[in-house]
Amino acid sequence: MDSGNDLTGSIRFIQGQDLSIPTFSILTMDGSIRSEAVESSMDRTTATKIYQDMVYIRILDQRMIAAQRQGRLSFYLTCSGEEAAVVGSVAGFRPQDMIMSQYREQAALRYRGFTSKQFMNQLLSNDLDLGKGRQMPIHYGSRSLNYMTISSTLATQIPQAAGYAYGQKMRGKDACTLCYFGDGAASEGDFHAGLNMAAVTNSPVVFVVRNNGYAISTPTSEQFSGDGIAPRGIGYGISAIRVDGNDILAVYEASVAARELALRTSHPVIIETMSYRLGAHSTSDDPSSYRSVAEEQEWREKDPIARMKIWLINRGWWSDAQEQSLQREYKEEILAALKSQEKRPLPPLDHLISDVYETTPKHLLAQFDQLLDHVGKYPNHYPAGDAYQQFGEKPLMQAT
Amino acid sequence: MQMNLLQAVNSALDIAMDSDDRVTCLGEDVGHFGGVFRATSKLQEKYGKQRCFNTPITEQGIVGFAIGLAAQGSIPVAEIQFADYIFPAFDQIVNEAAKFRYRSGDQYNCGGLTIRAPYGGGISGGLYHSQSPEAYFCHTPGLKVVIPSTAADAKGLLLSAIRDPDPVIFFEPKAIYRAEIGLVSDEDYEIPLGVADVVTQGEHITLVGWGAQMRELHRAAEMAKQDNISCEVIDLRSLLPWDLDTVASSVEKTGRLIVSHEAPLTGGFAGEIAAAIQERCFLSLESPILRVTGLDTPFPLVFEKEYLPDYLKIYEAIKKSVYF
Numbered sequence: 001m002d003s004g005n006d007l008t009g010s011i012r013f014i015q016g017q018d019l020s021i022p023t024f025s026i027l028t029m030d031g032s033i034r035s036e037a038v039e040s041s042m043d044r045t046t047a048t049k050i051y052q053d054m055v056y057i058r059i060l061d062q063r064m065i066a067a068q069r070q071g072r073l074s075f076y077l078t079c080s081g082e083e084a085a086v087v088g089s090v091a092g093f094r095p096q097d098m099i100m101s102q103y104r105e106q107a108a109l110r111y112r113g114f115t116s117k118q119f120m121n122q123l124l125s126n127d128l129d130l131g132k133g134r135q136m137p138i139h140y141g142s143r144s145l146n147y148m149t150i151s152s153t154l155a156t157q158i159p160q161a162a163g164y165a166y167g168q169k170m171r172g173k174d175a176c177t178l179c180y181f182g183d184g185a186a187s188e189g190d191f192h193a194g195l196n197m198a199a200v201t202n203s204p205v206v207f208v209v210r211n212n213g214y215a216i217s218t219p220t221s222e223q224f225s226g227d228g229i230a231p232r233g234i235g236y237g238i239s240a241i242r243v244d245g246n247d248i249l250a251v252y253e254a255s256v257a258a259r260e261l262a263l264r265t266s267h268p269v270i271i272e273t274m275s276y277r278l279g280a281h282s283t284s285d286d287p288s289s290y291r292s293v294a295e296e297q298e299w300r301e302k303d304p305i306a307r308m309k310i311w312l313i314n315r316g317w318w319s320d321a322q323e324q325s326l327q328r329e330y331k332e333e334i335l336a337a338l339k340s341q342e343k344r345p346l347p348p349l350d351h352l353i354s355d356v357y358e359t360t361p362k363h364l365l366a367q368f369d370q371l372l373d374h375v376g377k378y379p380n381h382y383p384a385g386d387a388y389q390q391f392g393e394k395p396l397m398q399a400t
Numbered sequence: 401m402q403m404n405l406l407q408a409v410n411s412a413l414d415i416a417m418d419s420d421d422r423v424t425c426l427g428e429d430v431g432h433f434g435g436v437f438r439a440t441s442k443l444q445e446k447y448g449k450q451r452c453f454n455t456p457i458t459e460q461g462i463v464g465f466a467i468g469l470a471a472q473g474s475i476p477v478a479e480i481q482f483a484d485y486i487f488p489a490f491d492q493i494v495n496e497a498a499k500f501r502y503r504s505g506d507q508y509n510c511g512g513l514t515i516r517a518p519y520g521g522g523i524s525g526g527l528y529h530s531q532s533p534e535a536y537f538c539h540t541p542g543l544k545v546v547i548p549s550t551a552a553d554a555k556g557l558l559l560s561a562i563r564d565p566d567p568v569i570f571f572e573p574k575a576i577y578r579a580e581i582g583l584v585s586d587e588d589y590e591i592p593l594g595v596a597d598v599v600t601q602g603e604h605i606t607l608v609g610w611g612a613q614m615r616e617l618h619r620a621a622e623m624a625k626q627d628n629i630s631c632e633v634i635d636l637r638s639l640l641p642w643d644l645d646t647v648a649s650s651v652e653k654t655g656r657l658i659v660s661h662e663a664p665l666t667g668g669f670a671g672e673i674a675a676a677i678q679e680r681c682f683l684s685l686e687s688p689i690l691r692v693t694g695l696d697t698p699f700p701l702v703f704e705k706e707y708l709p710d711y712l713k714i715y716e717a718i719k720k721s722v723y724f
Contacts, residue, residue, distance in 0.1 A: 098472075132505035141504045148471070149504035153495045159464025160471065160496070167472030170424075170450060177468075189488070193461030200456055201465070355506045356541050358565035361594065361641040364541075 019231045021242045023274055026249040029302065031310025033249075040249040041256065044317050050091050050111075050248060051312055052326060054083040054305050057107040059330045060119065061279070067338060068283045073123050075137045079104045081278030082210055084304030085245035086180070087111050089208045089271065092255025093178050098164050100148045100157040101180040103138055104210065104277075108180070112145040116333050120341035132355070133347040155185040158194030158207070162268070165198065165205035169266055176204040176262050184215025186229045195236045198268040206258045207233070207270040210245065212277040217290040233270035245273030246304040249311070275304070349375070349384040403584040406577040408551040409439045409516070412558035413477060415588045417447050420475060422512070423562060425452040427462055427479030436481055437518060437577060463489035463515060467497050470510035470567075477562055483519035483571055484528045490536070497567040498542030511565040516558075519547075520612050520662055521694075521708055522575030526701040532611075532663035532694075537569050538640045538672070544568040544593055545640040549614035551582040553637060556591030564593060573612035580615075596643035598650065602632035605656040605721055608647055608673060610636045613660050613709070620714035629722055639669055647673065648680045655686035656721045660709050665693045687724030690717045 026037040033040070042050075061078035068076045079086060082104065090099065090108040099108055106119070118130070122140050125133040131141060131149060141149025148157065148164075161179035168175045185191060186209055198205050209229045213220055226232070233240035239261060243254045251273060258269040276299040280287050287296075312318035353360055353368045360368075379385030403411065417423045425440050431454040434441035444452040455462050459480055466476040480486045486493070493515065501509035521530035537545050544566050548554035554572065561568035573580070599614070600621060607617045614635050621631035632650050636642055651657045657677055659670035670691040677689060692709040700707050 100468075130505050130507060131503065134505065135503055139503070141507055143504075143507035149508055151496065151499070151503060153491060156464060156492060156496050159458075159461045159492070160468030162461075163465035163468025163470075163476070164472045165468075166465070167469045167474045170474065171472075190460055190464060190492075193456075193458040194464060196456050196458060197461040197465045201453070351505075355502045357544075358501070358509070358511060363641055363644065 016226050019234065020227045021230045021240065023242045023244050024250050024254055025244040025247050026253065027247045027307060027311055029307065031307055031314055038253060040253055042249060042252055046091060047312060047317055050087050050252070051308055051318065053087050053107060053110045054308065055326060056330050057083055057087075057110055058305060059327065060106070060334055063331070063334050063338070064123065065279075065283065072338070072342060073137055075283055076123070077103060077138045077282040078279040079107055081299060081304070082212055082245060082273070082275045083107050084248040084251055084308065085208070085210050085273035085275045088248045088251030089255040089273070090178065092252055093259055094175070095146065096173070096175040097259070098146050098148060098168070098175070098177045099180070100161040100164065100177060101150060102154070102157070102182055102185060103150050103152070104182065105180045106138065106140065109140055109142065109145065109147050112142070112147060114140070114142060114145060116337035117341055118142070120337045121344070124342050124344070125347070126341055126344035127347045128341070128344060129347065132351040134351070155181055155188035155190035155194070157181070158185075158190050159197050160194075161205045161207070162194050162198035162201060162203045165203035165268075166201050169202070169204055174263070176206060176259060179205055179207050181207070181209055182215065183209060183211040183213070183220050183229060184218065184223055186232070187223055195233060195238060195268070195270070199237045202266045203268060204262040204266050205268045206255070206262050207268065208255075209270065209272050210275060211272050212275050214277050214281070214291070216281040216285060217287075219291075228272055230270060230272035238268045238270050240270045240272070242272045242274060245275030246302050246307060248304060248308045276302070346383060401584065401586060402581055403551045404578045405548070405551045405554050405572070405580040406437060406439060408555040408584050409558060409572060410441055411584065411586075412555040412562070413440060413443060414446070416475075416477070416559060416562045417443060417451060419588060421451070422473065423451070423475045423477065424469065425477045425479070426455050426466065428455060428457055428481050430454060430479050435479060437574065439516070439572075440479065459485055459487075459489040460492050463492040463497070466513055466515070467492060467500065467510045470512035471500065471508055473512070475512035475562060477514045477516060480515060480517040482529055483517040483533050484531045486517055486533060493537065493543070493569070494540050498540045500542075500567075502542060509565070510567055513567040514561045514570055515568070516570045516572060518574035518577070519571040520573050520575055521699055521704055522612060524701065524704060527698045530699040530704070532661060534571055534639055535663055535667055535669045538669050542567070543640060544638065545571070546593060546638050547571045547573070547611040548637065549573065549580070549611050549635050551580055552584045553591060553597070553635070555584055556589050557593070557637060559588065560590040560593050563590065568593070571611065575612045576615065591637070594638045594641045594643060596646040597635045597637055598632065598646065599635050600631065600633040602630040602654065604630045604654055605658065605718055606632045606634060606647065606650040606654045607658050607660070607714070607718075608634045608636055609660045610639065613662060616709065616711045616714055617660060619711035620718060623711065623715045624718045627719070629718060631718065642673070644676055644680065648677060651677055651681045652684045655684050657685075657689045658692060658714065658717050658721060659689070660692040660714055662694050662708060664696045665691060666696050668693050687721045690721055692717045
């Protein structure tokens with residue numbers, strides 16, 4: 001694509017606001033369809049699955065915040081308010097598509113089939129945690145669900161997603177990469193590096209940026225001064241769309257179209273979902289110190305779950321009776337999973353040193369031997385000492 | 401056949417790409433141009449633009465992209481044009497590549513990744529075309545760090561690095577890219593990572609180094625020979641993991657050790673070797689372990705010769721150690 005070929009004899013600066021992207025929306029606040037909007041292709045099975053997963057995540061988030069307050073978890077982080085942005089987007093993709101997310105997209109993992117027990121195993125760092133107890137709560141990952149393990153570092157997954165998608169294209173797979181991040185992460189260098197790499201290498205990756213108004217306490221007005229994130233995609237030669245993130249139909253249709261576009265043209269696409277982080281950044285945060293109750297209330301009235309529910313009921317696809325029984329079922333299931341999985345033991349101590357390398361090198365084995373002798377000397381001082389006492393000599397060894 | 405170190409690197413890349421179509425070379429100017437040093441010369445011509453291509457000038461983008469590519473199942477060889485410019489990618493290397501397997505509980509890995517970067521001084525490159533940043537990476541579990549000093553080693557070690565199941569940083573001594581010439585087999589061969597090479601057997605003192613510094617060590621050993629001092633010269637080749645056993649058994653025999661690198665003294669990798677050897681060989685040591693290194697300054701321009709730990713400085717250190 002050439003640029004700079006059109007000449008002009010006049011001085012005219014293009015203003016930052018000149019490129020203003022409208023927000024795609026289908027569903028009105030009262031759950032009806034906007035008259036001029038495209039028709040939604042969402043069928044009943046998909047719609048009820050999406051709805052149930054949004055409800056599930058809302059309940060999970062509420063229960064886990066409570067569990068953290070009770071001291072049963074060290075940390076938690078909700079995606080409350082952004083369920084439609086996440087479930088609506090993942091629903092537009094296929095199971096073979098890789099998801100590379102930030103850390104507020106547990107709803108996508110649920111959509112792919114992550115179970116209550118699997119959530120608990122990770123949150124509680126027990127012996128069944130797929131991540132072997134190595135990362136703080138909410139750093140999920142699942143190979144079988146094509147959900148790349150999360151890292152706390154912001155935006156690092158963006159250039160990686162470009163590379164992953166390039167690999168998918170090279171292998172001729174009917175698959176692309178779905179990459180999530182937030183409005184704050186889009187200020188990181190890796191955002192710019194990743195979008196540029198994706199565009200230049202023609203990689204089929206769909207970026208979904210969740211613009212939720214805040215990066216911890218910093219509002220978007222102090223994060224960037226342009227028209228949000230989507231126009232930046234255009235600067236990199238990437239197709240861009242902005243969507244009402246609380247409108248499940250708009251998010252879904254934009255995502256279905258984005259996937260099709262990315263694979264057909266072998267080129268990246270960016271979707272900016274406009275929403276609001278209804279909860280705190282994490283259990284270590286208190287939003288009352290940086291935003292008003294009135295502002296939160298305004299967004300509570302735009303709740304994406306309530307909005308979808310009205311639409312479903314209007315279509316005759318959902319009822320209050322179903323709602324009640326679903327709520328009860330999920331609450332019981334989550335509570336039961338928490339109770340059973342918190343009784344499970346710690347991962348074995350050799351998980352401390354395994355997987356640093358494919359084969360544990362000699363110097364690390366030597367360090368581990370020293371550690372075992374030490375833990376054996378003071379078993380009561382270390383959590384892994386229990387296993388030591390239980391098994392007599394040395395704590396359970398597996399991988400090495 | 402006779403090859404210089406750069407041709408050996410090119411030969412390794414050629415063989416790696418020929419023997420496995422998952423091997424992909426990327427970086428600034430590595431495509432048609434073949435890289436600013438020509439390490440990737442003719443590879444795009446031979447294997448196509450999909451497998452050998454230019455990237456935008458974004459080191460964090462190159463490494464991040466390569467990590468994703470490796471996670472998907474490819475075997476990327478990413479070039480950072482000069483080791484001095486690796487720092488924008490530091491987060492991707494240290495926080496991402498190094499921890500990819502560990503943090504996922506071995507569900508995912510980017511073990512196919514190799515990062516190549518020319519490093520080191522001696523080319524009047526000043527602050528930003530001369531650095532030896534190996535110690536930063538040796539401080540990061542999950543990475544492997546390799547530095548060849550000969551053409552034959554460069555080829556065998558690079559083939560091992562590319563095929564290794566863990567991410568490898570491969571620093572190439574650019575000052576001797578063309579000066580270092582030797583017999584290199586046309587065949588596909590590998591030299592195992594983590595194994596040092598005892599290049600010269602000796603009795604009185606052990607000299608340890610890597611990369612371009614090996615030439616200085618050999619020259620200093622030759623000088624010391626005139627004084628009837630017999631030096632055992634060891635090329636470490638891999639810094640992470642490094643071959644403690646080989647160095648320790650040498651020091652148990654000679655009782656003396658000098659470690660030399662171009663990088664600054666404080667926090668340099670010689671410190672790690674010295675600490676490990678004094679712990680392991682305390683009773684065998686006849687004199688303090690000495691480090692002959694660059695100064696604790698940014699890499700200079702006009703005083704490059706004074707800054708570098710050359711053979712004369714090593715020779716003086718040998719005498720200091722032997723006549724302690």
